[in-house]
Amino acid sequence: MGRNINTLKVGKFIQRSRKFFEESQGAIHSLSLDKDGVLYAATNNGLIKISNDKTASLSFEDEGKKVNFVYCDRDNKICFAVENKLYLIDNNKVQLIATIDEDIISISQDENKTLWFISKEHLYKINSDNTVSNTRSIDGVGQCLDTYGDGKVFVGSSHGILALVGKRPHWSSFIPYTTNILSNDVRAIYVDSVGQIIYGTDKGAGMHDNKSYWFDCRHSSAFTKEKVNCIAADKVGGRYYGTDIGIIYQRDGSYSHWSSRRWLPCDKVNSIAVSDDGKDLWVATDCGISNIKSCEMTLLEKAEHFQKLVEKYHVRKDGFVTIRELYEAENMDNGYVEISDNDGLWTANYVAALALKYAVTKDEEALKCARRSMYAMLKLTQITNIPGFTARAIRYEGEEGFGDGNKEWPLAYDGSCEWKCETSSDEMTGHFFGFSLYYDLCADDKEKEIIRNAICGIIDHIIDNDYRLVDHDGLPTTWAMWSPKSLNYDNKWGFEKGTNSMEIMAFLLTAYHMSGNERYYNEYKDLVQNHHYAMNIAHHKIEEAHVCHIDDNLCFLSVYTLLRYEKNPDIRSLIYMGLEHHWSYERIERCPLWNLMYGALTGKTCDIDTAVQSLIELPLDLIHYTIENSRRKDLIWDTEQSAWDEDPQLLRPLPYDEKPINKYDYNPFRPDCHSAGLRAEDGTMFMLPYWLGRYEGLIEEQ
Numbered sequence: 257m258g259r260n261i262n263t264l265k266v267g268k269f270i271q272r273s274r275k276f277f278e279e280s281q282g283a284i285h286s287l288s289l290d291k292d293g294v295l296y297a298a299t300n301n302g303l304i305k306i307s308n309d310k311t312a313s314l315s316f317e318d319e320g321k322k323v324n325f326v327y328c329d330r331d332n333k334i335c336f337a338v339e340n341k342l343y344l345i346d347n348n349k350v351q352l353i354a355t356i357d358e359d360i361i362s363i364s365q366d367e368n369k370t371l372w373f374i375s376k377e378h379l380y381k382i383n384s385d386n387t388v389s390n391t392r393s394i395d396g397v398g399q400c401l402d403t404y405g406d407g408k409v410f411v412g413s414s415h416g417i418l419a420l421v422g423k424r425p426h427w428s429s430f431i432p433y434t435t436n437i438l439s440n441d442v443r444a445i446y447v448d449s450v451g452q453i454i455y456g457t458d459k460g461a462g463m464h465d466n467k468s469y470w471f472d473c474r475h476s477s478a479f480t481k482e483k484v485n486c487i488a489a490d491k492v493g494g495r496y497y498g499t500d501i502g503i504i505y506q507r508d509g510s511y512s513h514w515s516s517r518r519w520l521p522c523d524k525v526n527s528i529a530v531s532d533d534g535k536d537l538w539v540a541t542d543c544g545i546s547n548i549k550s551c552e553m554t555l556l557e558k559a560e561h562f563q564k565l566v567e568k569y570h571v572r573k574d575g576f577v578t579i580r581e582l583y584e585a586e587n588m589d590n591g592y593v594e595i596s597d598n599d600g601l602w603t604a605n606y607v608a609a610l611a612l613k614y615a616v617t618k619d620e621e622a623l624k625c626a627r628r629s630m631y632a633m634l635k636l637t638q639i640t641n642i643p644g645f646t647a648r649a650i651r652y653e654g655e656e657g658f659g660d661g662n663k664e665w666p667l668a669y670d671g672s673c674e675w676k677c678e679t680s681s682d683e684m685t686g687h688f689f690g691f692s693l694y695y696d697l698c699a700d701d702k703e704k705e706i707i708r709n710a711i712c713g714i715i716d717h718i719i720d721n722d723y724r725l726v727d728h729d730g731l732p733t734t735w736a737m738w739s740p741k742s743l744n745y746d747n748k749w750g751f752e753k754g755t756n757s758m759e760i761m762a763f764l765l766t767a768y769h770m771s772g773n774e775r776y777y778n779e780y781k782d783l784v785q786n787h788h789y790a791m792n793i794a795h796h797k798i799e800e801a802h803v804c805h806i807d808d809n810l811c812f813l814s815v816y817t818l819l820r821y822e823k824n825p826d827i828r829s830l831i832y833m834g835l836e837h838h839w840s841y842e843r844i845e846r847c848p849l850w851n852l853m854y855g856a857l858t859g860k861t862c863d864i865d866t867a868v869q870s871l872i873e874l875p876l877d878l879i880h881y882t883i884e885n886s887r888r889k890d891l892i893w894d895t896e897q898s899a900w901d902e903d904p905q906l907l908r909p910l911p912y913d914e915k916p917i918n919k920y921d922y923n924p925f926r927p928d929c930h931s932a933g934l935r936a937e938d939g940t941m942f943m944l945p946y947w948l949g950r951y952e953g954l955i956e957e958q
Contacts (some may be wrong), residue, residue, distance in 0.1 A: 261859055261860075261861075262855045262859075262860075262861060262862055262864045262954050263864075263953055263954055263955070263956055264864045264865060264868055264954065264955060264956070265956045265957075265958050266554070266555055266868055266955060266956070266957060266958060267554070267957075267958035268552040268553060268554055268958075269552065269553065269554075269555075269872050270550050270551075270552065270553075271550070271551055271552070271553040271558065271872070271876065272548055272549065272550050272875075272876075272913075273548070273549055273551075273875075273876050273877075274518075274519050274520075274546050274547065274548045274549070275309070275546070275547045275549075276521050276544055276545070276546055276547075277306060277311060277544055277545040277546075277547065278521050278543060278544035278545075283299070283300055283526065283541075283542040283543075284297050284298070284299055284526060284527065284540035284541060284542075284544065284545055285298045285299065285300075285322075285323065285324060285325060285526050285527060285540065286298040286323070286324070286325035286326050286327075286336075286526070286527045286540065287326065287527045287528065287529040287538050287539075287540045287545070288326045288327050288328040288334065288529055289328065289529045289530070289531060289536070289538065290328045290332050290334065291328070291332045292332075293307075293531065293536065294306070294307045295307075295529060295538050295545075295547075296326045296328070296334050296336070297326065297540060297545060298323035298324060298325050298326045298336060298527075299322075299323060300322050301320055301321075301322070302314065302319050302320050302321065302323060303316070303323045303326060303336055306545070306547075314345075314350065315350075316343060316350040317350075317352065318338040318339070318341065321338050321339065322338070322339075323336050323337065323338055324336075324337045324338065324339070324359060324360060324361055325337055325360075325361065325362055325363065325527075327363045327364070327365075329365045329369070329371065330365055330367075330369055331369070333345060333346045335353075335363055335371070337359075337360035337361070337363070337373070339359050339360075340355055340356050340357065340358055340359055340360060340375075341354070341355050341360075342354040342355070342356075342360055342363070342373065353382070353386060354373075354380075354382060354388045356375065356378075356380060356388065356390075358375035358376065358377060358378065359375055359376070360373050360374070360375055360380075361374060361375060361376060361398065361399070362374050362398070362399075362400050362401040363401065364401050364402050364403040364409075365403065366403040366404070366405065366406055366407055366408065366409070367403075367404075367405055367406055368406045368407065370382065370406075370407065372391075372401065372403055372409050373401070374394065374398040374401050374411060375394075375398060376394070376397045376398045376399075377393060377394055377397075377398065378390050378391070378392065378393055378394060378398075379391045379392045379393075379394060379398075379401075379409065379411060379420070391420075391425070392420065392425070392426075392427060394411060394413055394415075394418065394427075395413060395415040395416075395418060395427060395429060396413040396414035396415025396416075396440070397413055397414040397415075398411055398412075398413050399412050399413055399414065399442065399443050399444075400412040400442065400443060400444050400445045400486075401445070402445045402446055402447045403447065404447040404451050405451070407420070407425075408420065408421075408447075408451075410445055410447060410453060411445070412442030412443060412444060412445040412455060413442060414440060414441055414442075415429065415431060415440055416429050416430045416431035416432070416435075416437055416440050416442060417429070417430040417437065417442050417445065417453065417455060417464070418430075419466075430464065435468075435470065436470035437455075437457075437462070437464070437470060438455075438457045438459045438460055438461075438462050438472050438473070438474070439457035439458055439459040440457075441457050441458040441459075442455050442456070442457050443456050443457060443458065443483070443484055443485055443486075444456035444484050444485060444486045444487040444497075444498070445487065446487040446488070446489055446495075448489065451466050452464065452465055452466060453465075453466055454487055454489070454495065455484075455487075456483075456484020456485070456486070456487050456497060457483070457484060458483045459473075459481070459483070460472060460473035460479060460480055460481040460482060460483075460484065460889075461473060461479045461480050461484050461487070461497055461504075462474075462479055463479075477511075477890065478506055478509055478510065478511055479506070480497050480499065480504040480506075480511070480889075480890070481889040481890060482497070482499035482500065482501060482504065482888070482889055483499055483500055484497050484498065484499055485498045485499060485500070485524070485525055485526055486498040486525065486526060486527050486528055487528070488528035488529060488530050489530070490530045490531065490532055490533065490534035491532040491533065491534075492507075492532075492533060492534050493507050493508060494506070494507045494530070494534045495507065496528045496530060496537070498525030498526065498527065498528050498539070499523075499525060500523060500524050500525075501515055501523045501884075501887050501888060502514055502515030502516065502519070502520060502523050502525065503515070503519065503520065503525055503528070503539060512911065512913070512914065513885070513888065513890075513910075513914050514548070514913075514914070515883065515884070515885070515914075516541075516881070516882070516883075517586070517881040517882055517883075517933055518875060518879075518881040518883060518913070519539075519546060519548060520539055520541055520546045521541050521543035521544040521545070521546060522541045522542055522543035522544075523541070523884075524541055524542045525539055525540065525541055526540045526541060526542065527539075527540040528540070534550065535549060535550040535551070536549055536550075537549075537550075554957055555868070555871060555872075555946055555955065555957065556957050558871070558874075558876070558942065558946075559613075559942060559943055559946045559947065561876060561939075562939025562940075562942045562943055563622075563625075563939065563943060565588075565877075565938075565939050566606065566938050566939045566940065566943075567625065569588050569591075569593075569936070569938075570593055570936075570938035570939075571593065571629075572592070572593035572595075573652060573655075574631070574632040574635055574650065575603070575625075575628040575629040575630075575631065575632035576593070576599045576603050576629070576632050576649070576650075577593075577602060577603045577606040577629055577938055577940065578593060578594050578596050578598075578599055578602040578603065578938060579593070579594045579596065579602075579935055579936065579937060579938065580592070580593055580594065580935070580936045580938070581593075581594050581934065581935055582879075582933065582934045582935065582936065585932055585933035585934055586879055586881075586933040588877075588879075588936060591936075592656075594935075595649050595650075595651050595655065595656065595657070595676075596648075596649060597648055597649070597676070597680075597682075598648065598649075598680075598682050598683060598686065599636070599648060599649040599650070600633055600636050600646065600647075600648065600649075600683045600686050600687055601682050601683055601685065601686030601687075602686070602919075602938070602940065603629050603632055603633055603686075603690070604633055604686035604687055604689055604690025604691070605686065605689070605690065605940045605944050606626075606629055606690075606938070606940045606943070606944075607626050607629045607630050607633065607690040607691075607693070607694055608689055608690045608693045608694070608944060608948075609940055609943040609944040609946075609947050609948075610622045610623070610625055610626035610629075610943075610947075611626050611690075611693040611694045611696075611697045611698045612693065612697065612944075612947035612948050612950070612951040613943070613947045613950075614626060614697060614698050615697040615698075615951050616947065616950045616951050623698055626694060626698055627698070627703075630690070630691070630694050630698075630703075630707075633687060633690060633691065634706065634707070634710055635650065636648075636649075636650065636675075636683075636687075637687070637710045637713065637714065638710075639668050639669075639673065639675045640668075640669075640675055640677075640728065641668070641669035642717075642726075642727075642728060643713055643716070643717060644713040644714045644715070644716050644717025644718070644720075645679065645714075645717055645725060645726070645727070645728075646679055646683060646684070646687060646714060646725075647675035647676055647677065647679065648675075648676040648677070648678065648679050648680070648683055649675070649676040650668075650673050650674070650675050650676075651665065651673060651674050651675075651676075652672075652673045652674075653673075658674060659674075664676055664677050664678055665677075666728055677727045677728055677729075677733070678727065678733050678734060679725050679727070679733050679736060680733065680734070680735040680736055681735050681736050681737070681738075681752075681755075681756060681759055681810065682735070682806070682810060684714065684718075684725075684736065684759065684763065685759050685762075685810045685813050685814055686813070687711075687714070688711070688762055688763050688766050688814075688817055689813045689814070689816070689817050691707050691710070691711055691766075692766050692769075692770075692817050692820070694707065695707045695708075695770060696820075704770070707770065708770040708771055711766060711767050711770055711771075712767055712770070712771050712773065712776075714763070714767075715763055715764060715767040715776060718736075718738065718760070718763070719775075719779055722739050722741075723737070723738040723739035723740070723760060724736055724737060724738070724739060735752075737749060737752065737756060738756050738757075738759065738760035738763075740783065740787040740789075743756055743757060743792065744787060744788070744792075750798075751798055751800075751807070752807070753792055753796075754792045754793055754795065754796020754797065754798075754811075754834065755796055755807040755810055755811050755814075757783070757789040757790075757792035757793050757796065758792075758793045758796055758811060758814045758815060758818060758831075758834070759810065759814045760783065760789070761780060761783065761784070761789055761790070761793070761814075761818055761822075762814040762815075762817040762818040762821075764776045764777070764779055764780040764783070765777075765780055765817075765818060765821040765822060766817060766821065768780065768821075769821045784827060790827050790830040790831065791830060793830055793831055793833075793834045794830040794831075794833040794834045795833070795834055795837060796811060796834045796838065797811070797834070797837055797838040797841055797842075799841055800900060801894070801896040801897045801899065801900050801902065802844075802845075802894075802896075802905070802923070802925050803897055803900055803902045803905070803923065804923070805920070805921050805922060805923055805924070806921045808838070808842060808850070808920075808921070809919070809920050809921035810921075811838060812838075812849065812850045812853050815831065815834075815835055815853070815857065816853045816856075816857065818831060819831060819835075819857050832857075832858065835854065835857065835858065836858070839851075839854040839862075843863065844908055844909070845909055845924050846863070846866045846867070846869070846870045846909065846912075847867075847870070847920050847924075848867040848868070848870040848871050848945035848946075848949075849920055849941075849944055849945040849948070850920070851863050851864065851866065851867035851945075852864070852867050852945050852948050852949045852952065852954055852955075853948065855867075855952070855954050856948065856949075856952035856954060862954075864949075864954055864955075867945065867949070868949075868955065870912050871942060871945065871946060873911050873912035873913045874912050874913070874941070874942050875912075875913050875917070877936065878917045878936055878937035878938070878939065878941070879917065879933055879935070879936045880916065880917055880918075880929055880931035880932075880933065880934070880935040880936065880937070881916075881917075881929065881931070881933050882929060882930055882931065882932050882933065883914075883915070883916050883927075883928055883929045884927075884928050885910060885914065885915065885927035885928060886927045886928050888927075891906060891927065892906065892907045892908065893905070893906060893907060894906060894907040894925070905923065905925035905926050905927075906925045906926075906927055907925075908925075909924040909925050910924075910927060915927065916928065916929030916931075917929075917937055918937070919937060919941055920941065
């Protein structure tokens, strides 16, 4: 542990969370925030307000009817329209201020505090004596309205943008026939503080300098190409575009895409309201309202947040840690911890994260939790009653599947539980990774002896069975293969050759490190000198169009274990050769764990900034929401997968807060998820890279 050439000091950053208000009023058409942070919402069944997370309906003459829009004026008064009537709320009193012959659809107030509103056919003005003037007919169908300065009015219609100009006010039209506007169909319009027009159409968004210059999604990817329904802006440079597939947030030349269900009740966005500082965003959809709040947070605070979630929701009997299955979508309080194929692997990652945390902080609570889950891993090594053979998982009476007669779940020798057989190389990789870190960073003498015996038992079993795991039925398991005669001479193991070579080298060297038993080092040397296992590692990654990531994860866990113990420069050189190639190929993924492991092991630049950015982007909840990014027009698709008979996927993964949530052994190039909010990852996927970065001196908290 110490300062590294890659060390990045990280201070506070913006972290977002959301809360839904899925109201019975139906679709939400329009939103407006007053200066006190109270939200007003126009619905199919009246006007509601939300204050301090409490929702209330407002009473007025036309209560229960559809409210077309709501608007907060410069004096903090609320205007709203029901059909052809315009109402004003002043000091909590609702009064009717105008009635016209048409439905009112939008309103704005200029800097002189004059209110302007439109129907589909006309522009209206409320005069100083509260009378209403029918100012102009609208070319096409009126759809949106904004004002700038004193009496500068801009209307978006099905006939382009209409600007009210001249001593004798008249319309000047911006249409494709005479200008470079994107489309006639202008659905949203916003005039910024310097008079530039930001507009949204059925073909995307753009802006106009209010003279002759046009700039839009044809020129810059910072503008969305999606159909735009509404536009909002804060006072710190953020712009928000509401589309049929979510919110596009644009600031400082880049943009983010927020869609359902991670950020919104559903994808069609009808209206947006945002506080001046951009920290309080409200989004109206056809299914309700989302409140997206921003706060400042440190990486350490985020790590503590995830540890609390893990301990509350992801720890099952004995201390196993993995995914939580939810009985009710998105409800973390109503579910159970999954009994998985790889309980040992994922629990080992949590143990490793806490061991690294303890090494950095000497936090006794971290040690306590690490010890508990470490003993759960030990139980997997003991419950089979087969010396050195480790179970995948354990289940108890009353847990799902217990006693169902599944042959892969034999009853434990003492009758206390059932254990899952068919143990794979994944499990062994996890055990050696987690045990080795706990052994080196946390264990007392008694625990070291227990771990040492477990590790030596496993490796003895593997060596004695021709580098295989042999199950309770006397047959080798499917994937636990480390034998030279298979890896080197059987093409069926071509993809696993390098990965499994690295695994067994890490296993043997770990056992030797803990025990000093020369048998393990002699076996290690034999694999290197007589079976070219180190050379196998030198190019262990087979480039396969980024379609499978299970072995990628196993390789990084194994190489981190192996290089901590291997000191021979000639062997290290071959290991580094493989690591360099592997990380260069996976670099595009911005995986925080793999980047930080690469930097820690090589001392080279490791895209530490993008690793930290990935940690920042990880949402505060890790629920598998239904996400359908594939509808987006901004995505760039790859075609290489066709050579592997795989479905197309993205050329580059999306940011972590936009793509589906999954562990690092899952394909991040896939844009969609259909889990319906019924699963939640545990926070180890943040904690492990964060605490590894802290331990290795790659991350420092400011």
